[in-house]
Amino acid sequence: MAKNTAKGSSGQQSEETVQKTGVTAKAQELKVFFEEAQVELKKITWPTRKETVTTCVAVMILVVVMSLFLGLVDLGLSKVVELVLS
16 A cells, blocks of 8 residues: 555656646656657568559559540530530
8 A cells, every 4th residue: 555655646746747847847758759750661561662652653553544535525525515506
């Protein structure tokens, strides 16, 4: 019981200290945030150059195909509206 009380009181003291030091506490939180972010960045599996190029080419092909499709649909609908209005 004495150990729990001692830990509880020291925990309360450190919380009070952190609350009292506003700017210092925020700086400490920011430091912890960046340390945790660095740990998370190390867990990332980055794509290889080949994977990146392959994905980029696939996206470019899809963009061209969709552009042609939408252009043809637009042209067709323009002609239909032109026929209806004339």
